[in-house]
Amino acid sequence: DVEAIVAAINSSRIFRYLTKPWESEELRLTLHRAVEMFQLTRENARLVEELRHANERLSTENAYLRGSAGPHEIVGDSPAIREVLALVGKVAGSPATVLLEGETGTGKELVARAIHTASPRSDRLFVAVNCAALSEGILESELFGHRRGAFTGAIADRKGLFEVADGGTLFLDEVSETTPALQAKLLRVLQVDVRIIAATNRQLAEEVKVGRFREDLYFRLRVFPIRLPPLRDRLEDLPALARHLMRRIATQLKKPVGELTEEALTVLARYPFPGNVRELANELERAVLLSEPGAPLTEDLLSEHLQAADGGGSSGVLESRTAAFEREQIDGALARAGGVKSRAAEELGITYRGLLKKMRRLGM
Ligand SMILES: Nc1ncnc2c1ncn2[C@@H]1O[C@H](COP(=O)(O)OP(=O)(O)OP(=O)(O)O)[C@@H](O)[C@H]1O
Ligand SMILES: [Mg+2]
Structure with missing residues (x-):
């Protein structure tokens, strides 16, 4: 029944129809092709399945990245x-x-x-x-x-x-x-x-x-x-940024890290950070590397030039009295200038930048 055969071929249930008498060469070739075709189909199905798995994995990963505080989060509340x-x-x-x-x-x-x-x-x-x-x-x-x-x-x-x-x-x-x-x-x-x-x-x-x-x-x-x-103009972001960066560093280094101590934070806040957040990240990474696993990050783990920017510490009496006097003078000048720093700087006979630097040093 020719029609039935054609229908079967079209619905690809039959790979190919050979008429008798079979020539062994033609039969072999046809079988060979059929096997090849079968293998290709199977391989194709496997790849499709693999692709589906990969896509699923990717979308779970994306959901995870969206949900967590990712590495691209912009931290700060200033x-x-x-x-x-x-x-x-x-x-x-x-x-x-x-x-x-x-x-x-x-x-x-x-x-x-x-x-x-x-x-x-x-x-x-x-x-x-x-x-x-x-x-x-x-x-x-x-x-x-x-x-x-x-x-x-x-x-x-x-x-x-x-x-x-x-x-x-x-x-x-x-x-x-x-x-x-x-x-x-x-x-x-x-x-x-x-x-x-x-x-x-x-x-x-x-x-x-x-x-x-x-x-x-x-x-x-x-x-x-x-x-x-610049970071020095938004010091209020420093604690949150430091915490964020430390978490990131701990993950990268696969090392448990304790909290940053108050003293260490004070030292950081007095340093002007010309290299901004990147410099802060590098500084923290160094401190984490030097720290004992899980121990708090203390100020002695910070670089010397940071510690040196620490206004000399609180031990000297002259120093602390001078600082108190300077704070007073700056407060007064700022009050008279209605809070306009450039005008206060002028009154005090220093540059605007100099005033900012001094205020930072004095923890104002
Ligand atoms: N607000 C922020 N919150 C969290 N991370 C920050 C913030 N700002 C900067 N960083 C981090 O500080 C580092 C430096 O940031 P980035 O590379 O974007 O700086 P950049 O302005 O492009 O610097 P450069 O001019 O040197 O190329 C990065 O690791 C970045 O993740
Ligand atoms: Mg850049």
């Missing part, structure tokens, strides 16, 4: 950090270009990632490129790609990062370190569907003034500027 968080919340939903300015170690990359994660692009790539680390030629081909053979070493076609980050976020770190030629190129390419977040630890406006950075590019980048405060 007015300065709250303002940063509010700005992040406002800009994340839009594709607007963001310019992050702040001293080294203030958390620019952390904030850039936070913006990407909170944006509708979070399932696309976050691509970071450090403009200072690459020479101009390499940076250009990194950003815009190249054809094989375009220069020595270009052994294959390569997609540029603008293309790789398509639909996602491109993080241009240390953007002030680009050459004029590259700045011109960037200006032309900024229209594409890539969310740009640029970061710099210089004052970009100053760079424009002295002619090191194109003004038109500056205006394109600073659509939505966010300035990250």
